[in-house]
Amino acid sequence: QVQLVESGGELVQPGGSLRLSCVASGFTFSNSVMLWYRQAPGKEREWVGTIGADGDLANYADSVKGRFTMSRDNGKNSFDLQMNNLKPEDTAVYFCRALSPDVWGQGTQVTVSS
Numbered sequence: 001q002v003q004l005v006e007s008g009g010e011l012v013q014p015g016g017s018l019r020l021s022c023v024a025s026g027f028t029f030s031n032s033v034m035l036w037y038r039q040a041p042g043k044e045r046e047w048v049g050t051i052g053a054d055g056d057l058a059n060y061a062d063s064v065k066g067r068f069t070m071s072r073d074n075g076k077n078s079f080d081l082q083m084n085n086l087k088p089e090d091t092a093v094y095f096c097r098a099l100s101p102d103v104w105g106q107g108t109q110v111t112v113s114s
Contacts, residue, residue, distance in 0.1 A: 002026035002103050004096050009108030012086055016112070020081040022096030022105055030054070030074035032100040036081050038092035039107075045095070048081070064090075086112045 008020040022034070036048040049060040051070045058070050069082045079096055093107040 002101055004098060004103055004105035006094065006096055006105040006108040009094060009110045011111045011113065013114050014086060014088060014112055016086050017082070017084045018086060018110060020083070020094055020096075020108060020110070022079040022081075024077040024079070024098060027098065027101055027103075029077040029079075029098070032098040034070075034072060034079045035097045035099070036070065037095045037097060038090075038110075039095070040089075040092040043092075046092075048094070051079070083110070086110075088112050 003025045004022055006020060006022045008018060012018050031053055033050060033053055035050045037045050038048050039045040047061055048064055049058060049070050051058045051072055055072045060068060067085045072079045091110060091112050093109050095107045096105045
């Protein structure tokens with residue numbers, strides 16, 4: 001079964017850090033470009049970043065550049081998002097997505113609040 005499962009979302013204070021993980025199964029993870037998206041309450045889903053299949057190329061949305069870092073471990077079929085200096089406006093459900101095949105995870109909630 002083709003599947004992505006995110007984890008790691010929780011409540012964190014402004015300025016804090018959090019690491020999200022996405023674990024893939026059912027397809028050849030090392031062949032797929034991977035992406036993170038997020039969706040805040042009442043807003044459209046927003047692209048956060050993209051990483052190439054071998055992890056050497058990464059692009060980020062301006063809103064997270066310099067604070068968020070993606071990484072992947074093709075040996076473990078895992079894809080992480082390290083989030084630092086979190087702000088209240090980072091509050092959202094975070095989704096990982098594979099392009100080949102096109103599949104989304106179920107999302108994990110991140111809440112940044114004091």
